[in-house]
Structure formats: structure tokens, C-alpha cells
Amino acid sequence: MILDGRSPEGIAEAARVLRAGGLVAFATETVYGLGADATSDTAVAGIFEAKGRPADHPLIVHVAAGTKGTEALSRFAQPLPPFAQKLVQAFWPGPLTLIVTRQPGVGAAAAGGQDTIGLRCPSHPVAQALLEACAEQGVPGVAGPSANRFGRVSPTTAQHVFEEFGEAVPVLDGGACEVGIESTIVDCSRGAPVLLRPGAITRAQIEAACGEKLSGREMLETPDPRASGTLEAHYAPNAKVRLMDAKAIQTGLDVLGANAAHIAVWTRTAVRTRSQRLVLRRMPDDAAAGAQQLFAVLREFDAQGVKLIWVETPPEAPEWEGVKDRLQRASAA
Secondary structure, eight states: OEEETTSHHHHHHHHHHHHTTOOEEEOOSSSOEEEEETTOHHHHHHHHHHHTOOTTSOOEEEOOSHHHHHHHHHHHBOOOOHHHHHHHHHHSSSSEEEEEEBOTTSSTTTTTTOSEEEEEOOOOHHHHHHHHHHHHTTOOOEEOOBSSSTTBOOOOSHHHHHHHHGGGSOEEEOOSOSSOSOOEEEEOSSSSOEEEEOOSSOHHHHHHHHTSOOOOGGGOSSOOOOOTTOSSSOSBOSSEEEEEOHHHHHHHHHHHGGGOEEEEEEESSOOOOSOSEEEEEEOOSSHHHHHHHHHHHHHHHHHTTOSEEEEEOOOSSGGGHHHHHHHHHHHHO
């Protein structure tokens, strides 16, 4: 069932399902999330079951903006350090998740049993409308990992979610996701900001906003908290992904010649092939456009039945770090 996220009736129905302990997929600016009441360990268990996700792999809790968001922060998190407060002020609502020290007795299942929890305030109007409606019904936060089977390619349209779960999960449709890759994750639980997952918000933007340099993992005595999307292998299509430079891709196509088949190629650099059985797509030169297209392109390649996906390695530039991270994890699967 696909609900119209632009209609009050669709929002109300999605909030009703979540309040009753059910699951609802919903649009955010990053990717579609698979939502459940974050305060109900039973409801959250439904996410882990539907995704086939290990119960100790934590989820991100989404909260509303404004007063309701402030109340949710107090409900789920212990007081934030000043640098984390600055990040909230700079980037919420937006594609930034903060790992913070959790309030005892709330959100244990969503946190994967840890003393920390991930919190985010999405900017998508459909997500915000849903979170507002949920808060009014006594649901202060919605746990929402990507709405796909665990480890697979994240969904950026309602149709992608339907392809994953069919009629089993209602989807609150908000159109194609604008950002296209998951949120930047910053750990704020150890006294200094640590980047755990890159995204649309860059290292330089984080440092400028919080007034501190990001700390490296090697500088802290305690290990990283577990966080969404940080496993070595993740975001993987059915086809095998291989990152290559443009020269290596062209050499491979030249060697295979007219016999090249069951291969998809996604490059910024123009390549030549004598085969009529390849799938060729142009990668945008702009990092934001590349991120927005990434998961949709991987899903398209899978739908065309290719066995190999050759991707030109993204540039070594800060704005491409999130895309490169997702591709490296996809290629490790």
C-alpha cells in the first residue's frame, strides 16, 4: 500500500499505524526509512525482523523539528555537549545524525543495546509532517533505518520500497529523495566530534559549525559506538561492484571487445566499446547529482540482469566522500 505523503489522510494513516505498533516506510531527504515507534522495543523488533538485520546493529531515531524535537531530545538523550548543540543548530533539520549518550530506560532496542543512540531531524516535508503527527499521538521518535533488506541497496523512491517488501509494509510516498545517500553520522558521545559515516555534509562544514576539529579514532581511548551503515560490506546490489579508474575500465572493455556482456558501466569519463550488450550510464560530474542518482542507478543495473558493475572511482574531493564510501562498501560485499 502506497500512501500519499502530500495528503493529510496519508499522514494520519501512517501515524495511526506507527502508534499501533506497526511499520511504515516513509520518505526523507536522504533515503526512505522503515519506521517504527522508537519507544516501543516490540515495535522496533519488527524492523529487525522485516529487514533481516542483526538486533545489535543500532537504528537512527528520527525526531520532529521545533518544540517537539527539543522535547524528544530530552526524552532520548542526556544533555548534549556544546559542540553537539552547535551541530543541531547548524544542520537540523537536515541530513546529519548525532550519536549521543542515551537516557536510561528509553530506546534500548533502537540503540542496539548500547548506552548511545543515533538521533536525526530530517528536512523532508513528508517526514516532518509524519513526525509531527506521531508526536501529537504520543510517539516522540520514529526509528527508521533504510527501507530495504539488510545490507542491500537503499531505496530512494516509494517504488523501490515496494520492490523490497511488497504489500507487507505501507509506504508514505514523498517522491524521489533529494540527497540520495544516507545521513552524515557524527559521534558526540566521547567528548569530541568523530566522523563515523560521511555524507552530504562534509568534514569542513562540520568543523566550521561546531568550532572544533574532528577527532580521529586513534586519538580516543574508547572504541567507536556501533552505528548504522558502518559495516565494511553494505549497500550492495546483486551484481558484483568493482571500483576502477577510467583507464582500467577502458582497458577491460578493449580486451573483451565485442564479446563483452552482462556488464554495466557507470563513468564520468567517456568510454568506447564494440559490444552491443553492455549497459552504459554517465556518472554526473557534480557530486550532489552523483549521490542523488547512486542507489537508483545500482538498482537499475540489477533490474537489467547484469553480473558485474564497473564504476569509475569518484574524485578525491571532500564533496565526493559520501558517494565513495557507499561504493567502497558495496564493492566489499
